[in-house]
Amino acid sequence: MNDIVTTYLHTWNSTDQQARTTLLTEHWAPEATYTDPLAEAAGREAIGATIGAVHEQFPGFVFTQVGEPDNHHRQVRFQWGLGPAGAEPVIIGFDVLVTDEQGRIETVLGFLDKVPG
Template identity: 65%
Template sequence: MKGTAMNDLMTTYLACWNETDPAARRTLIDQHWTEQASYSDPMAQVRGRDAVDATIGAVQDQFPGFVFTPAGPVDAHHRQARFTWGLGPADAEPVIVGFDVVVTDDDGRIDSVLGFLDKVPA
């Protein structure tokens, strides 16, 4: 995957995290994540679409009204991309900032995510 495809991947990935309707979020996950996708960050380590969906729902419950936004360009090569994101109230400075490394399968679906937190509230 190159350039535009990886930018589209980041947009789709953040859309999954921002979708608050459970059925719509699950549709996005089913379309764009592999069946056994893994997600790991300092707060969670899960495998499979059900677990990814539950993790996203838990983050939304913990930070109601917050949205994920891109906070820089996508850096990509081969089937992986890294990008910085912010999480906070819409149209406000992010409260949390992190970056994720996303690896896709041959069809461009998300297969694994490694997340890192750069800024968290005290």
């Protein structure tokens, strides 16, 4: 399941729309859903648009893995950070990913742990 976390973060870090679409097509289920306190998206296209909006809001920021993932069955939870490359994350959260039978990301439930005031 560590590979799916890495792929997930690559998807979120992809600033090139075509590369992001390729990652979504290869590693996310067509009916995938994403929900966090600030966004709700259903389907690869809507998730891609959500990721694009984050890049517009936080240009130059990257997602990094914080700590080690915890997984069982077809689900994994992990903490992530968002901030300038090579710097301490400004935002920290954790996500729970659930995969489908083919190992593609099907459901993402996100939570925010640290958000600047």
